[in-house]
Amino acid sequence: MKNKISALQTPSPKAKSVAAELFTVRDFVRYGVSRFSDSQLFYGHGTDNAYDEAVFIVLEGLHLPIDAIEPWWDARLTVEEREKLAAVIEMRVETRKPASYLLNKAYIQGMPFYIDERALIPRSFIAEILAKEDGFSQIPDYDAVESAVDICTGSGCLAIMAAHLFPNAAVDAVDLSGDALEVAKKNVADYGLEDKLTLYKGDLFTPLAGKTYDFIITNPPYVDAEGMEHLPPEYEHEPALALAAGDDGLAIVHRLLKEARKYLNDGGGILCEVGRCGPALEAAYPDIPFLWIDTEHSSGEVFWLRKDQLPA
Structure with a gap:
């Protein structure tokens, strides 16, 4: 847990570079889909495709309602928000750790639950x-x-x-x-x-x-x-x-x-x-x-x- 929190608080050079070029929710979803597809990740821990995985990371990472992204597509993000999302996306690819562990959240039938590697x-x-x-x-x-x-x-x-x-x-x-x-x-x-x-x-x-x-x-x-x-x-x-x-x-x-x-x-x-x-x-x-x-x-x-x- 400490390693994960530290990594999100101190984004890697790659994450900082990404965060400097992306500005909106739409940007981060698009980037996430491209990054995940190129990396051939495996899904099955709450999502089953690159798009849903990217949407989950963006919405959950921004503490937004998980069931509707449409109102937020063109919302501009703060530097802190951008660096956080970029860090999660990069960690998902580099570590192959499921997104639910990175964000400590999983949903079943719309009910939210805390989760970690234990x-x-x-x-x-x-x-x-x-x-x-x-x-x-x-x-x-x-x-x-x-x-x-x-x-x-x-x-x-x-x-x-x-x-x-x-x-x-x-x-x-x-x-x-x-x-x-x-x-x-x-x-x-x-x-x-x-x-x-x-x-x-x-x-x-x-x-x-x-x-x-x-x-x-x-x-x-x-x-x-x-x-x-x-x-x-x-x-x-x-x-x-x-x-x-x-x-x-x-x-x-x-x-x-x-x-x-x-x-x-x-x-x-x-x-x-x-x-x-x-x-x-x-x-x-x-x-x-x-x-x-x-x-x-x-x-x-x-x-x-x-x-x-x-x-x-």
Whole structure:
């Protein structure tokens, strides 16, 4: 963190040179797109192309609303603002560090979260499922949910979403990483949810002995061994603990399926993201009727199972 802040406060000669020639929001977005495209960056931590990446950096870097750039296209920037944006753009290229880490901010379904390298950058199709206008069909009455838990919570974003979406629920969140939980703690405090959302440090369900829930959500690590060897440089800045999941990418999911049943109330269920491991999961459990929940941006990457469908 100190290195990042220092770098932004003292722009490199390259950043100073860029800042001296660019003046408006439009200038910096255009430059960012050109610089990123030429550098063949990898996207996937909140954006999926050079334009959206540049827009995010400019709007977030200037503390402007993240959902509308049109009013600001021709706004002229101060020298300090120009040097800051130029520094972030150059650091994004030179270090391959995701923009969310450079700016300590990530968004899920329009909700802002603090983030740094202690936790995985928030991204999950589960958020898209839960936040749909017509809700998640397997939970017909969000008001009826009285308890929920987020396993492998990381920065706490899904747990915080659950606390907002299920107004009558007490929410727990668990992670093995104490560093990640420090990030989650800040996010919980930022949303004023200390009395509704409790954080636990431990391995999956271990710290929850004797507790049961109406709803389990989990976005566990699911990158297989081969995938870990070929991740783009951007992912090297994220905690390996939050990505790696054994030879087949299912090491954590196997345990979740084995343990989840005894932590669910009757009628409850588990919503779990597994990425592209769905076919391997179905092959490993041919008798389990996984219900795959598609989203606008995914197909067959999140499953739902009721308590009675889980292994006994």
